[in-house]
Amino acid sequence: MSANSPANHYTVKPVRPEAHVYEVTLHIPEPIAGGQIVHMPAWIPGSYMIRDFAKNIVQLWAESEGRMLAVDKVDKQTWQVESCERDLCLRYEVYAWDLSVRAAHLDKTHAYFNGTSLFMAAQGLEDRPCTLELLSPDGKEYQLWKVATAMPRLNAEEFGFGTYQAANYDELIDHPVEIGQFDHIRFEACGVPHDVVITGAHNADLERIARDLKPICEAQIAFFGGKAPVDYYLFMVMVVGNGYGGLEHRASTSLLCSRDDLPAFSAKELSEPYKLFLGLCSHEYFHTWNVKRIKPEKFLPYDLRSESHTRLLWVFEGITSYYDEYFLLRAGLISQEEFLEMLGQNMTRVYRGVGRFKQSVADSSFDAWTKFYKQDENAPNAIVSYYTKGAMIALALDLYLRKETTAAITLDLVMQKAWERFGLNQRGVGETEFESFVEEVSGLEMKAFFDLAIRSAEDLPMDELLATHGIVMNYRRPLGQDDKGGKADRGNSVIKPDLGARVVRAEHGARIQLVYEDGTAMCAGLASEDVIIAVNGFRVGAETLAKHLTRYRLGERVVIQAFRHDVLMDFPVDLLAAPENTIYLGLDEENQAASALRETWLNFR
Ligand code: ZN
16 A cells, blocks of 8 residues: 555544533545445553453444445444545544543543554554544534643644544554643653643643653663654653553653652652652653564554454563653662662562462563453462562663673663664564574573573572672561552561452451452452451451450450441451561672672662
């Protein structure tokens, strides 16, 4: 298909914001002979779960040169249109009421959509250029609405309604669009304009956000050779009361955060939630290279009609998760101590789940569709996260390469070479190619390392690897269910009984969310959704339960009273301690060689 083919032209209008309905049209000047087939994507790249976006198509019509055409539905997401010679026009309504970064949303306050939620693909014509005309909703109340998207403008003012363009369908669906009355701030990184657009009620210091994001972006552009792969980048932030999430795109990212995560005007220090927000921005920005351009062969091209399995998600999410925090350090936003605390917290998340002894990260990647993205109460006992363990593997890989080569070869070098080999050449990474590529770049025999790290469900020798860099890995018991780890316990070291479950407040007690394998709750026979109301006849709630248990001795028999559904039951149990699964890292200044190696890794001053 030549690039000179006439563009498929889409229009989007938020026709009924109050009913959350967009009207979309697709004009195909030269449809496939014998009857055009169109389909909706079943999933959105970056979020590996079948979402069946076709379910939100409410009504659909087709016509050509004034003649209505018959439309046959072939399967849950595919339509066969009656044959016509030219100028096929499809018109359909899409219901949009999902306030997440993965779908589409529309009400009287704003419109947001991903192309995967709104745009049908014209089968066989996916390579044709696309144009997109964005139309304002009717009505005075929408007169101040503006448009934010990284999609290149064809005939539109900056932030304006009008016509935008994409080289093909794949690009069309990779530029989400925000429409409404948003706040906006611009900064430049390495000569490239970057916009931050914030939707939703907030009172954040935008200048501060721009000032903090700029060094992160500049450090990452410099890391990958100094020339940004985009000529414009957009951070789209949706602010809500309570939320967290992000999704990467080729020249933008959609982020969802809580109002209080963003910095207030008076804030001097980085608050913990703001640090997480910057980490999220850093993460999605790193994806501009790692997964949007260095990507699995399996995603070239994406098949959005069904699951696309790869064992490599740990490379794209794990390594990105390692670097998101590493770049906060490299950009000078956090100290070495804070970075080590974040590493300790991530390791704690890994070590809290015995699922890591049952699933490898290769399998976690492959089964993301049905396991990681469909987590239930048993997840910590059954699966491992290719994000958190993937980040720990990235750390281990970096330390291993540094140790073996006295820091001549690092994960930095591997990623920079990967950018040259795969990213710049638009070549997919084969399922075993990342491993052979690391061997090629490092000149090291790495099979044993990868067999253990990627394909086994055993722990890596993290303590040994950290020790080579003058870092001590410490284990302790959690201080409560809000203890994220990363820090030493400066309190007393008496071992206390622990419920071995995560609870939330319920009307008359503490509702169990999940039960950790072989902890007190599981040994007692308690299960998720049980509501604990008393221990030995004394009333407890979500806030008082943990403290109440500390009144007993380890091994002492107590009776926990809880409702399962509507039946009050007694659960006698011998109290157990929490396992030592909380990690914090400390410095070992004794070993000079190790300290010197640590400096090459952590000192960016
Ligand atoms: Zn990610």
